[in-house]
Amino acid sequence: MSDTIFMKIINKEIPSDIIHEDDQCVAFRDVNPQAPVHFLVVPRKAIPRLQDLSPEDEPLIGHIHSVITLLADKEGIAEGYRVVANSGASAGQSVFHLHFHVLGGRPMHWPPG
Ligand code: AMP
Numbered sequence: 001m002s003d004t005i006f007m008k009i010i011n012k013e014i015p016s017d018i019i020h021e022d023d024q025c026v027a028f029r030d031v032n033p034q035a036p037v038h039f040l041v042v043p044r045k046a047i048p049r050l051q052d053l054s055p056e057d058e059p060l061i062g063h064i065h066s067v068i069t070l071l072a073d074k075e076g077i078a079e080g081y082r083v084v085a086n087s088g089a090s091a092g093q094s095v096f097h098l099h100f101h102v103l104g105g106r107p108m109h110w111p112p113g
Contacts, residue, residue, distance in 0.1 A: 003046075004046070004095055004096055004097040005095055005097075006040075006042050006095055006097035006099060007046060007097055009026065009028060009042075010026050010042065010044055016028040016029070016031075017029040019039055019071060019074075019075075020041075020067060020070075020071055022067070023044070024043060024044060024045075024060055024063050024064070025041055025042060025043050025044060025060075025063065025064050025067055026041075026042055026044065027039050027040065027041040027042075027067065027071055027102075028040060028042075030101065034101075034103060035103040035104060035105050035106050035108075036104070036105030036106055037075045037076070037077050037081070037102070037103065037104045037105040038101065038102070038103050038104075039071065039075070039101075039102050040099045040100065040101055040102070041064050041067055041068055041071070041099065041100045041102065042097060042098065042099045042100075043057075043060055043064060043098055045057070045060065046097060047097070047098040048096040048097065048098065049087045049088055049093060049096065049098060050085045050087035050098055051087045051088060052098070053098075064100060065083075065100075068083060068100065068102055071102065072102065072104065075104065076105075077102075077104030077105055080104060080108070081102055081103060081104030081108075082101075082102070082103045082104070082108045083100055083101065083102055084100070084101040084103065084112070085098070085099070085100050085101070086101075
């Protein structure tokens with residue numbers, strides 16, 4: 001199976017605006033931002049969808065959420081932001097490498113549609 005665009009970003013095969021990386025995950029700005037602050041946090045491990053998680057991934061997902069809180073602070077949105085994971089095509093997922101959208105810097109509306 002060929003690599004997704006996010007695996008190419010993780011492997012630095014294509015450029016991106018990376019704001020964090022560690023041994024488990026990488027965060028970079030969304031190329032088509034939907035809010036003043038919009039970045040994606042992705043595991044280095046190639047998990048296609050949230051629905052494909054297994055019990056062994058639980059520490060990884062906890063780590064990613066800790067990173068999200070640190071980056072929300074760093075990006076100045078800690079007071080209010082939204083975390084979104086689209087799981088599956090019918091939910092709007094277009095890149096099949098698990099990712100968490102983090103959006104902030106403007107009022108968020110509900111329901112998201
Ligand atoms: P989703 O529709 O939930 O799968 O989200 C995929 C997101 O990846 C979209 O918000 C895209 O704008 C974003 N995206 C696609 N290609 C890139 C890229 N090369 N660099 C940064 N973000 C990207």
